[in-house]
Amino acid sequence: MHLIGLIVLLASCLATAHAGMARAQAEDAAVAQTAAMAADARSDAVAQPSLEDLLWIARPVVVFADTPNDPRFHQQLDMLAERKDEFVERDVEVLVDTDPAALGPLRTALRPRGFGLVLIDKDGTVVQRRPAPTTARELINLIDRLPSRHQETGSHRQ
DSSP states (O other): OHHHHHHHHHHHHHHHHHHHHHHHHHHHHHHHHHHHHHHHHHHHHHHSOOHHHHTTTOEEEEEEOSSTTOHHHHHHHHHHHHTHHHHHHTTEEEEEEOOGGGOOHHHHHHOOOSSEEEEEOTTSOEEEEESSOOOHHHHHHHHHTSHHHHHHHTOOOO
């Protein structure tokens, strides 16, 4: 009977050790994925145009998050991607910043707190700031009501 108890204890220890190793491997994979996403976000930040580059050319939509892992950040990018063609038609350029420690030019100019979305018109005017994810439909409707958009489409309706 004593031998069976020892075998059960040994099996339990092995199962616990195996579960711990699997958990550690999963954590290592998550850390590696987070590091890769952060590197991608930093490289995107380097590759993306500045607000000055877009003046009179495009309407920047800037998405801020304190980390690329923020679910609101992913939700916002997914919502923007749903109607990508309509944003292209309206000269929208999506810019992202997920590294608050870097104090990049977007953060310096727009001073976000945590997650946020900022819509900027072609003349550089901040049209709207949103502290939560915003649907593509809401943004498109907002853009379509801008005087600059009325000039582009030849519409006199406001």
